[in-house]
Amino acid sequence: MASPSVSDAAEQPFFPDEPTGPIMRTEIPGPISKKAIAHLDKVFETRSLNMMVNYQNSFGNYIADLDGNVLLDVYAQIASIPVGYSNPSLLLAATSPDMASAIINRPALGNFPQHDWAEILETGILRVAPKGLGQVFTAQAGSDANELAYKAAFMWKRRQQRGGPDVEFTQEEITSAMDNKSPGAPNMSILSFKTGFHGRLFGSLSTTRSKPIHKLDIPAFDWPQASFPHLKYPLEEHAEENAREEQRCLDETEKILTTFHSPPAAIIVEPIQSEGGDNHATPAFFKGLRALTRKHDVLMIVDEVQTGVGATGKFWAHEHWNMEDPPDMVTFSKKAQTAGYYFGNPDLRPNKPYRQFNTWMGDPARALLFRAIINEIERLNLVQNTAETGDYLYTRLQALGEKYPGEIQNLRGKGQGTFIAWDSPRRDEVLKKAKTFGVNVGGSGERAVRLRPMLIFQKKHADIFVDAMEKVFQS
Amino acid sequence: MASPSVSDAAEQPFFPDEPTGPIMRTEIPGPISKKAIAHLDKVFETRSLNMMVNYQNSFGNYIADLDGNVLLDVYAQIASIPVGYSNPSLLLAATSPDMASAIINRPALGNFPQHDWAEILETGILRVAPKGLGQVFTAQAGSDANELAYKAAFMWKRRQQRGGPDVEFTQEEITSAMDNKSPGAPNMSILSFKTGFHGRLFGSLSTTRSKPIHKLDIPAFDWPQASFPHLKYPLEEHAEENAREEQRCLDETEKILTTFHSPPAAIIVEPIQSEGGDNHATPAFFKGLRALTRKHDVLMIVDEVQTGVGATGKFWAHEHWNMEDPPDMVTFSKKAQTAGYYFGNPDLRPNKPYRQFNTWMGDPARALLFRAIINEIERLNLVQNTAETGDYLYTRLQALGEKYPGEIQNLRGKGQGTFIAWDSPRRDEVLKKAKTFGVNVGGSGERAVRLRPMLIFQKKHADIFVDAMEKVFQS
Numbered sequence: 001m002a003s004p005s006v007s008d009a010a011e012q013p014f015f016p017d018e019p020t021g022p023i024m025r026t027e028i029p030g031p032i033s034k035k036a037i038a039h040l041d042k043v044f045e046t047r048s049l050n051m052m053v054n055y056q057n058s059f060g061n062y063i064a065d066l067d068g069n070v071l072l073d074v075y076a077q078i079a080s081i082p083v084g085y086s087n088p089s090l091l092l093a094a095t096s097p098d099m100a101s102a103i104i105n106r107p108a109l110g111n112f113p114q115h116d117w118a119e120i121l122e123t124g125i126l127r128v129a130p131k132g133l134g135q136v137f138t139a140q141a142g143s144d145a146n147e148l149a150y151k152a153a154f155m156w157k158r159r160q161q162r163g164g165p166d167v168e169f170t171q172e173e174i175t176s177a178m179d180n181k182s183p184g185a186p187n188m189s190i191l192s193f194k195t196g197f198h199g200r201l202f203g204s205l206s207t208t209r210s211k212p213i214h215k216l217d218i219p220a221f222d223w224p225q226a227s228f229p230h231l232k233y234p235l236e237e238h239a240e241e242n243a244r245e246e247q248r249c250l251d252e253t254e255k256i257l258t259t260f261h262s263p264p265a266a267i268i269v270e271p272i273q274s275e276g277g278d279n280h281a282t283p284a285f286f287k288g289l290r291a292l293t294r295k296h297d298v299l300m301i302v303d304e305v306q307t308g309v310g311a312t313g314k315f316w317a318h319e320h321w322n323m324e325d326p327p328d329m330v331t332f333s334k335k336a337q338t339a340g341y342y343f344g345n346p347d348l349r350p351n352k353p354y355r356q357f358n359t360w361m362g363d364p365a366r367a368l369l370f371r372a373i374i375n376e377i378e379r380l381n382l383v384q385n386t387a388e389t390g391d392y393l394y395t396r397l398q399a400l401g402e403k404y405p406g407e408i409q410n411l412r413g414k415g416q417g418t419f420i421a422w423d424s425p426r427r428d429e430v431l432k433k434a435k436t437f438g439v440n441v442g443g444s445g446e447r448a449v450r451l452r453p454m455l456i457f458q459k460k461h462a463d464i465f466v467d468a469m470e471k472v473f474q475s
Numbered sequence: 476m477a478s479p480s481v482s483d484a485a486e487q488p489f490f491p492d493e494p495t496g497p498i499m500r501t502e503i504p505g506p507i508s509k510k511a512i513a514h515l516d517k518v519f520e521t522r523s524l525n526m527m528v529n530y531q532n533s534f535g536n537y538i539a540d541l542d543g544n545v546l547l548d549v550y551a552q553i554a555s556i557p558v559g560y561s562n563p564s565l566l567l568a569a570t571s572p573d574m575a576s577a578i579i580n581r582p583a584l585g586n587f588p589q590h591d592w593a594e595i596l597e598t599g600i601l602r603v604a605p606k607g608l609g610q611v612f613t614a615q616a617g618s619d620a621n622e623l624a625y626k627a628a629f630m631w632k633r634r635q636q637r638g639g640p641d642v643e644f645t646q647e648e649i650t651s652a653m654d655n656k657s658p659g660a661p662n663m664s665i666l667s668f669k670t671g672f673h674g675r676l677f678g679s680l681s682t683t684r685s686k687p688i689h690k691l692d693i694p695a696f697d698w699p700q701a702s703f704p705h706l707k708y709p710l711e712e713h714a715e716e717n718a719r720e721e722q723r724c725l726d727e728t729e730k731i732l733t734t735f736h737s738p739p740a741a742i743i744v745e746p747i748q749s750e751g752g753d754n755h756a757t758p759a760f761f762k763g764l765r766a767l768t769r770k771h772d773v774l775m776i777v778d779e780v781q782t783g784v785g786a787t788g789k790f791w792a793h794e795h796w797n798m799e800d801p802p803d804m805v806t807f808s809k810k811a812q813t814a815g816y817y818f819g820n821p822d823l824r825p826n827k828p829y830r831q832f833n834t835w836m837g838d839p840a841r842a843l844l845f846r847a848i849i850n851e852i853e854r855l856n857l858v859q860n861t862a863e864t865g866d867y868l869y870t871r872l873q874a875l876g877e878k879y880p881g882e883i884q885n886l887r888g889k890g891q892g893t894f895i896a897w898d899s900p901r902r903d904e905v906l907k908k909a910k911t912f913g914v915n916v917g918g919s920g921e922r923a924v925r926l927r928p929m930l931i932f933q934k935k936h937a938d939i940f941v942d943a944m945e946k947v948f949q950s
Contacts, residue, residue: 036590040588040592043609044584044611045831045832045836046588050586052587053582053589053590054589055577058580066590077582078586080583086576086580090579094578094579097531099578101530103574104562105556105561108553108555110520111553113515113528114528114529114530115527118511118514118517140615140619150677154692184690185695186694188694199833201677202679202681203678204677206677212644212648212653212659213830214830215652215653216649216830217629217630218626218660219660219696220656221696225654352688353520353522353523354689355691358618360616365578369578
């Protein structure tokens, strides 16, 4: 199915044993999958099921179902597979004695860290720490990474209000905290942005503003939301009005920071709003946020759960901003296959032990895996690959959009690696049809088709994808 | 150090290669550990560090540090190691091809479950499901397991108020939910108990009432707390006044259920308050709670994060209650090495997909490990072992307490396996000194010494432990 005339014929495949293209044998789900889904439904939620998968048969960019179908996967477990299914280098790490011990001897890292925990961090998670953020607090998923960052922000802000790390809690604070009341449990907030997504636990969900179905019936904190820029695409053709829109959102943010009844200790923002429909903003907007947070002495948390680990053609998406003054905290998960938040300011370590603490505090097994992922990214130069493949993919999609202007609207993500999306007037139908042409692709927001291929996605895969989309549009 | 004259000399060791007793070579931390801790401190929180550990050198009930010291471990990673360090059966599971694939091909289980997920659940997590609770929602840690259970409770209650699963959300609900306001984000609550612990994320922390240091500076929901019984020990000598105390707490609970301004959708309770000081209540109390929740139509969530998986001499601690009508949800983590909540009522499945959802929704690698743990528990009959060892240990501690009445107060946990604790007037000193005699033991609440040995703890280990405690008391 590839179009060698278009992509670079000399391109070396990262994984020679990867399938050369999709293989479609049955409709999806096929008969074997249908039976397995009915079985699973008896014990587990299946209404959100997209495809039943045989991972042992999945390799590289290709995902295999139970009926012999093999699809090019540009969704990658909701953007969380970094270097391909059944990656041989990861397999080596996963079968190492260190990994086995990490799996069966899981430590309570805050109390009983393993002898090589510092080394695992330094040769892994911390080796790719964002500029200026040399410390990490480890977690297990994006939601709790964000919540831990919020807790760090609240403790930092209250410490500041209290007058420093050595000022003791008052008896009133101690008593009221146990009663879930102010001042011990302070009336403070995290400011987030409309259509943003930061997780689905109670604190993170209070900052998530993506879709009602995520929030309905769940009690939430009375925390504020500011407008996120609604930009016009392509960005370069609408620079002036986009700048006005961004200024409007910055003004709104400042107004909330100065007037909201429950004062924000921090703002949290995604470099690209990823669940909310792939909404972009320019570096100027993010620099403006940094300036506002400095001016009003609140923290800036950048949620790189979906954008981080190479997908935008930089290791961290916020590197695109070229910001002198780094964010205060950066959260990560998904492609890292572990989670946590990076920070730099030592004041973000709480003033006493056991304030930021839980039984496991992360997972050394997953930290070892992230280290192997980082090594693989470096070995194959995958951030660079993603930047280049992304440019190629964007150009091909731009051409396809010119041919099918009714199908591809507001194409976006230029210069952002393969983190590309467009609006589709019949999105859900497009996603469904793509499967019949051998492609697994996902959506975001109300009508965006979002591309989240792995970092091993090459030009030949881009060709297969674009050709399949054309068939979808023709059908 | 063992006292073969006291324990059953015929007792077969589960792991013949396990050390025969503690080996103390240096003070703790020794020189190598000190250096390693200073190194770790540069990149990770170490103020809560108890001991730096070499897990590859730790076997069975024994934990090894970096200086050649080997301690009998009755704390077990805050009650989370089930069947011993470096357990050979778990090692087999951890090095299986299924495990390797689960580690490197982590699925988004709600969208792309693996072909054998139903089987993994059925032969593992669900095989030990509490009576009446045949379904599971998987999670990653105790905190998020509890929060997911809370979300299920809120959705269930609102659905009931709305008039059933087919009644659609109103526009007002949809709009207000996005704004974190009622009715979409309802003014509802979870009732928890004083000195209870249910986790440290924002929702779970709002139900945690253990210690101020866990809660200070973190915004909390205005949710209610009822008194948990303060019983007198030994329970059998104070039956009448304990019954009055339990009734007082039940009355208080009922008052909150009927009058609190933010109506509870559920109560959550631990079978034994584990972080809060090992506070017990009788089956009558829990049956009373079940009756109240039925009467007032709220759910009963039992938090078995610390009590579950065999430690009390039953697989689930709530089995001790012999309750006809099971709890609505039971949460688990720690010794399961994975997490989630069990439920039975199909109405606790939300009425639409994507309401209870997140990227990973648990972890098949950890589910495979739990299955291996369950198999090991069955192979060695470890729940029975824990019941028997617990009785033996309790009897020996009772005798020790008679000899040292100033050291062992309110001994508790009789008939609850090895889930035993006592109050100590110089608790932190006792915990520290225990290390010099080769025992790693933890505390809970303000002054309790809590025993949380693994399920492979045998009478010979109990002897070593009791003898070491006597040396501590003598010193």
